[in-house]
């Protein structure tokens with residue numbers, strides 16, 4: 412209750428409530444009032460209320476000062492009822508926003524208890540030029556303050572992220588999924604990598620062709636040895652099917668061969684031989700073949716690369732293991748080959764994705780949402796990917812130390828030239844990586860149960876399901892302590 416509030420002019424009740432965003436209400440008779448000069452209460456003009464109820468669609472295209480004022484009044488109400496607004500130069504709410512990034516230097520804060528229609532009108536007037544060029548006037552309420560800013564709409568998360576880094580922003584607004592995406596970590600990475608960290612899309616497919624053809628073989632081929640016999644047995648089988656890309660990736664990412672081996676063994680142990688598995692962006696398909704051969708599980712490798720597909724078909728055959736040479740997400744053409752979008756309607760017990768998403772886009776929500784459509788109800792989704800962590804630079808140095816076991820300084824320098832600073836062929840494009848927070852936010856948003864099972868610095872693995880027991884079963888069967896040694900060295904356990 413406001414101590415100096417006048418009594419209700421309708422029923423004379425003395426505890427009229429003053430609203431934060433203007434106006435008052437009598438809790439006794441329910442009448443709503445506007446507060447005039449000297450605190451006088453006059454019955455509320457319901458036309459504004461009606462307008463805000465149907466907001467955002469009914470506010471017309473404004474031309475006159477009167478109409479602008481009326482819109483600003485409705486927006487003031489919207490601040491209270493909706494917590495914010497995004498409007499164009501005519502104070503008309505924007506309805507088609509995707510990824511929104513604030514523009515440096517435009518922010519203004521006003522205590523929420525004194526915010527007025529004039530504040531909205533004057534912010535608009537001061538920024539008429541940028542607003543006329545298509546920028547957005549945004550407002551939101553946080554901890555007693557109303558924030559105004561100018562922002563820009565982007566069609567992709569990556570573009571918005573790049574703008575956020577350029578504009579020194581902490582976060583962007585993902586209007587598609589309605590959540591705040593932090594960019595603090597990305598900024599650290601861009602600072603570490605230099606200005607070109609956001610190179611749009613270097614072509615990696617030629618690299619995949621060259622790598623599967625053997626052009627990026629390590630100078631020292633590793634021979635992994637596991638402590639657990641079931642892990643060793645899987646790995647021995649894997650060697651019957653493995654290709655050059657397998658060797659490249661396992662020498663580029665610490666403990667990658669250990670991870671894939673432990674996962675395969677855990678899948679058949681936890682879910683039995685009938686459990687069906689699809690490996691998205693599964694490369695040469697050797698992992699799927701070895702899983703079928705050892706655990707009996709029917710496997711599908713989905714990966715768009717014809718050289719890898721030929722290798723899969725020509726190198727070895729495992730009944731029950733197939734490879735589909737189609738694209739996850741949208742279809743595309745590359746080097747004269749067209750990869751149609753995979754349209755399969757089959758559902759799987761396990762959907763696995765390892766180091767694939769970051770070669771396609773940064774849209775983890777869209778990708779994982781799509782991956783989930785391939786999952787049987789209560790099935791297991793697993794993702795292993797390179798993410799942006801708070802200690803990104805230090806973790807990269809550790810990873811480089813690992814790689815130096817297998818590659819000469821000349822080889823590393825040569826590869827660095829190929830991939831520049833945009834990313835690495837085995838691990839993905841910088842611009843398509845997301846932060847650990849973003850990834851976890853997406854996973855928790857899509858699945859009831861999410862558990863991290865693998866941590867190698869900037870490389871993390873998560874098991875997810877809508878059935879928590881599925882995740883528990885998998886974790887119980889997964890022995891993360893059996894990190895293989897090579898003839899080169901014993902790597903640190905995660």
Ligand SMILES: C[S@@+](CC[C@H](N)C(=O)[O-])C[C@H]1O[C@@H](n2cnc3c(N)ncnc32)[C@H](O)[C@@H]1O
Pocket residue numbers: 619656657660691692693694695713714715716719737738739740741764765766767770771836837838
């Ligand atoms: C780093 S590799 C990961 C390979 C595999 N997961 C492994 O462990 O060896 C990334 C793979 O993504 C595949 N790829 C890239 N874009 C794709 C798309 N849109 N659809 C399907 N596969 C794609 C490439 O052909 C490549 O084999």
